[in-house]
Amino acid sequence: MARKPQQQRSKATVDAIIEASFICVARDGTAATTTxxxxxxxxxxVGSLYEYFSNKEMIFDAMNERFVADVVAMLQPxxxxxxxxxxxxxxxxxxxxxxxxxxxxxxxxxKCARQAMGVDIKDHLGPITRVLMDIVMQHVMHHxxxxxxxxxxxxxxIFINGGIFxxxxxxxxxxxxxxxxxxxxxxxxMISHYVAxxxxxxxxxxxx
Amino acid sequence: MARKPQQQRSKATVDAIIEASFICVARDGTAATTTxxxxxxxxxxVGSLYEYFSNKEMIFDAMNERFVADVVAMLQPxxxxxxxxxxxxxxxxxxxxxxxxxxxxxxxxxKCARQAMGVDIKDHLGPITRVLMDIVMQHVMHHxxxxxxxxxxxxxxIFINGGIFxxxxxxxxxxxxxxxxxxxxxxxxMISHYVAxxxxxxxxxxxx
Amino acid sequence: MARKPQQQRSKATVDAIIEASFICVARDGTAATTTxxxxxxxxxxVGSLYEYFSNKEMIFDAMNERFVADVVAMLQPxxxxxxxxxxxxxxxxxxxxxxxxxxxxxxxxxKCARQAMGVDIKDHLGPITRVLMDIVMQHVMHHxxxxxxxxxxxxxxIFINGGIFxxxxxxxxxxxxxxxxxxxxxxxxMISHYVAxxxxxxxxxxxx
Amino acid sequence: MARKPQQQRSKATVDAIIEASFICVARDGTAATTTxxxxxxxxxxVGSLYEYFSNKEMIFDAMNERFVADVVAMLQPxxxxxxxxxxxxxxxxxxxxxxxxxxxxxxxxxKCARQAMGVDIKDHLGPITRVLMDIVMQHVMHHxxxxxxxxxxxxxxIFINGGIFxxxxxxxxxxxxxxxxxxxxxxxxMISHYVAxxxxxxxxxxxx
DNA sequence: CATGAATGAGTATTCATTCAT
DNA sequence: AATGAATGAATACTCATTCAT
Numbered sequence: 001m002a003r004k005p006q007q008q009r010s011k012a013t014v015d016a017i018i019e020a021s022f023i024c025v026a027r028d029g030t031a032a033t034t035t036x037x038x039x040x041x042x043x044x045x046v047g048s049l050y051e052y053f054s055n056k057e058m059i060f061d062a063m064n065e066r067f068v069a070d071v072v073a074m075l076q077p078x079x080x081x082x083x084x085x086x087x088x089x090x091x092x093x094x095x096x097x098x099x100x101x102x103x104x105x106x107x108x109x110x111k112c113a114r115q116a117m118g119v120d121i122k123d124h125l126g127p128i129t130r131v132l133m134d135i136v137m138q139h140v141m142h143h144x145x146x147x148x149x150x151x152x153x154x155x156x157x158i159f160i161n162g163g164i165f166x167x168x169x170x171x172x173x174x175x176x177x178x179x180x181x182x183x184x185x186x187x188x189x190m191i192s193h194y195v196a197x198x199x200x201x202x203x204x205x206x207x208x
Numbered sequence: 209m210a211r212k213p214q215q216q217r218s219k220a221t222v223d224a225i226i227e228a229s230f231i232c233v234a235r236d237g238t239a240a241t242t243t244x245x246x247x248x249x250x251x252x253x254v255g256s257l258y259e260y261f262s263n264k265e266m267i268f269d270a271m272n273e274r275f276v277a278d279v280v281a282m283l284q285p286x287x288x289x290x291x292x293x294x295x296x297x298x299x300x301x302x303x304x305x306x307x308x309x310x311x312x313x314x315x316x317x318x319k320c321a322r323q324a325m326g327v328d329i330k331d332h333l334g335p336i337t338r339v340l341m342d343i344v345m346q347h348v349m350h351h352x353x354x355x356x357x358x359x360x361x362x363x364x365x366i367f368i369n370g371g372i373f374x375x376x377x378x379x380x381x382x383x384x385x386x387x388x389x390x391x392x393x394x395x396x397x398m399i400s401h402y403v404a405x406x407x408x409x410x411x412x413x414x415x416x
Numbered sequence: 417m418a419r420k421p422q423q424q425r426s427k428a429t430v431d432a433i434i435e436a437s438f439i440c441v442a443r444d445g446t447a448a449t450t451t452x453x454x455x456x457x458x459x460x461x462v463g464s465l466y467e468y469f470s471n472k473e474m475i476f477d478a479m480n481e482r483f484v485a486d487v488v489a490m491l492q493p494x495x496x497x498x499x500x501x502x503x504x505x506x507x508x509x510x511x512x513x514x515x516x517x518x519x520x521x522x523x524x525x526x527k528c529a530r531q532a533m534g535v536d537i538k539d540h541l542g543p544i545t546r547v548l549m550d551i552v553m554q555h556v557m558h559h560x561x562x563x564x565x566x567x568x569x570x571x572x573x574i575f576i577n578g579g580i581f582x583x584x585x586x587x588x589x590x591x592x593x594x595x596x597x598x599x600x601x602x603x604x605x606m607i608s609h610y611v612a613x614x615x616x617x618x619x620x621x622x623x624x
Numbered sequence: 625m626a627r628k629p630q631q632q633r634s635k636a637t638v639d640a641i642i643e644a645s646f647i648c649v650a651r652d653g654t655a656a657t658t659t660x661x662x663x664x665x666x667x668x669x670v671g672s673l674y675e676y677f678s679n680k681e682m683i684f685d686a687m688n689e690r691f692v693a694d695v696v697a698m699l700q701p702x703x704x705x706x707x708x709x710x711x712x713x714x715x716x717x718x719x720x721x722x723x724x725x726x727x728x729x730x731x732x733x734x735k736c737a738r739q740a741m742g743v744d745i746k747d748h749l750g751p752i753t754r755v756l757m758d759i760v761m762q763h764v765m766h767h768x769x770x771x772x773x774x775x776x777x778x779x780x781x782i783f784i785n786g787g788i789f790x791x792x793x794x795x796x797x798x799x800x801x802x803x804x805x806x807x808x809x810x811x812x813x814m815i816s817h818y819v820a821x822x823x824x825x826x827x828x829x830x831x832x
Numbered sequence: 833c834a835t836g837a838a839t840g841a842g843t844a845t846t847c848a849t850t851c852a853t
Numbered sequence: 854a855a856t857g858a859a860t861g862a863a864t865a866c867t868c869a870t871t872c873a874t
């Protein structure tokens with residue numbers, strides 16, 4: 001079963017299946033997405049589905065892999081830029097890119113992210129979390145004074161997870177109580193105020 | 209068909225069904241929970257299930273309602289206490305209660321919360337968000353100097369949503385990168401540093 | 417799944433399913449018999465099938481059990497009679513009953529026996545073999561002079577297995593080269609000649 | 625579509641397919657053997673399979689044909705030898721060769737024989753039965769005194785069919801109640817005793 | 833009110849067969 | 854001739870829902 005594609009045509013079919021999977025999951029959710037739906041949307045037969053994926057689970061896995069890869073591909077090139085920005089600006093830049101990214105293709109990624117959130121909280125978001133952690137590290141390295149900050153791992157954990165969820169929830173909300181702009185500014189303020197305060201508290205007593 | 213329970217026995221049966229629903233969802237997840245499972249665990253027949261709930265969806269709705277009511281019932285009595293605490297203490301107090309609450313009955317609430325997260329991000333968490341907003345308001349009212357804080361709605365939104373998700377994710381993670389204690393302290397620091405910094409920035413120019 | 421019938425109606429349904437299974441297997445063979453066929457013939461829905469049998473295999477098992485029980489029920493009452501007959505007569509009596517039995521219900525049992533033969537040669541025929549072995553033993557006990565016979569286990573094995581197959585093959589053959597009467601007489605002769613010869617060879621040397 | 629092989633390469637491919645068919649059927653049984661399996665084992669593509677055989681059934685038919693031909697090829701050269709042996713020796717010689725033959729290639733032939741037994745009792749075993757009948761005839765011709773035997777067709781039918789099945793069942797049984805040696809000796813005794821007794825009963829009254 | 837037997841549309845998956853390359 | 858991708862009907866099995874008792 002599920003053999004590796006050996007021809008160009010095969011590769012295209014695999015892509016069509018993953019694409020269809022995105023569309024179906026975005027439209028109906030994971031639970032209501034059937035192999036027949038995917039096959040129909042992909043414009044192929046059910047049988048062909050199983051030429052390339054040994055079962056439905058594998059299709060979703062491939063989709064999640066693609067999702068994660070796309071997020072990473074979006075973030076990766078930003079790393080050097082972000083690392084050099086003031087922290088508030090860095091946050092807003094990332095958030096701007098996220099808004100754009102999650103809105104693509106009729107919010108396909110946003111809807112899939114929501115599906116992934118409830119189930120395998122860790123597994124699928126893992127690589128993304130790693131890139132974000134990397135961004136944090138790079139940023140600290142470009143701002144040596146921040147090395148003084150305490151609890152960087154905990155604060156990163158909170159900020160990354162909390163931030164992602166706040167964004168996803170906000171973008172999913174048809175009538176959010178605040179604007180995305182306010183959300184972005186709020187997150188930027190939250191982190192930059194925190195840093196500022198930490199710097200203050202941990203400042204060497206050279207004042208007197 | 210589904211009628212409102214009007215007798216004691218009915219009420220007890222409805223409770224048994226909701227209880228069974230909690231148990232099944234915590235054990236197998238929403239997708240794998242069948243009406244038969246619920247009926248078996250509740251100790252009644254499938255037929256009786258439909259005497260009280262017109263369909264499966266309604267059972268889950270009732271369960272979520274109960275979940276939300278329980279969270280609110282847990283938080284409500286804390287409001288006056290929290291309102292009077294310094295903000296960092298307030299956060300840690302709430303987090304302590306959440307940890308206990310989500311761990312009850314073999315993490316029943318935690319597991320259900322995860323199920324609810326991906327699907328109906330808004331609908332079910334709504335009332336909880338409202339109580340938390342209320343806590344924020346009460347706190348501000350007991351700390352009038354905080355009225356000076358800008359963007360309270362945005363910051364509350366971020367903190368409440370981000371905080372809830374960070375907690376749920378952390379408690380669901382079998383090997384979290386930080387301890388719950390660190391998470392709680394981090395969230396407390398995050399908010400209190402933010403407030404401190406805001407107070408600083410918005411301080412009236414009494415310096416000269 | 418597959419719960420035990422608790423009402424009269426249930427018992428009747430279980431019987432209908434086994435009956436339908438016999439009909440389908442006799443008509444199409446095991447491999448071509450589908451759960452839908454069985455359900456249709458039984459006059460019930462597929463769903464009901466699985467109320468009583470956890471899977472297709474279980475239906476076939478029940479059918480085989482019934483088959484074996486029916487053969488045993490046919491043979492059992494004959495045991496005391498057979499045990500007292502001369503061996504040739506005993507064989508012919510059994511063969512007569514087998515012919516009748518296998519021909520019942522449009523050769524239902526014959527066709528099922530053929531299916532069982534290729535697959536689980538041992539498992540399903542086991543109990544039948546045991547009854548036949550018992551008949552042999554009873555016969556010997558009523559004919560003490562036969563205790564002198566050597567190799568009774570081997571000869572029983574050969575005769576029982578060979579005999580059953582010869583019968584099944586013959587009855588399944590639309591144009592057999594010999595008549596059933598000849599087959600029966602042949603088997604009777606085969607065994608009685610063997611016994612006679614053995615008695616001769618093992619006779620105490622009273623000749624001189 | 626299916627054409628007769630007309631070239632060497634074709635012949636080799638056909639052989640490879642039949643060989644693969646044997647391997648698959650012996651390993652998984654007829655029901656679980658798929659065209660893909662056969663093609664894989666044969667080292668060709670499914671498409672090529674249909675170049676040589678119009679459908680799966682034809683492959684199995686060819687396999688059975690080959691099986692029968694192999695049995696016949698095994699028996700044929702023995703005929704002149706067997707015809708000259710005393711009947712008991714003849715039987716044991718044949719049984720010895722059968723044991724060896726059915727055990728070849730990890731019991732390939734034995735397993736296929738079992739598959740064939742339940743389904744097409746007549747069709748495939750026919751030619752084999754004919755050779756065995758021929759052996760009987762040749763034997764009688766070399767032992768003219770046996771012409772006196774009555775019911776030769778019936779007895780041959782019984783002995784051949786019963787014997788084959790007894791052998792197949794015995795060799796398929798992981799823990800048979802008697803040894804193959806005992807089985808062979810038993811069959812030899814059965815027939816030679818029968819013959820001896822018949823000779824006795826039909827002896828011309830030369831006593832006086 | 834309670835029961836649990838019955839339903840049947842729906843689901844994932846398989847596999848013999850075809851056909852464009 | 855050979856390939857292997859594509860097909861889609863068919864299969865075993867599930868489960869929310871109904872209804873006769």
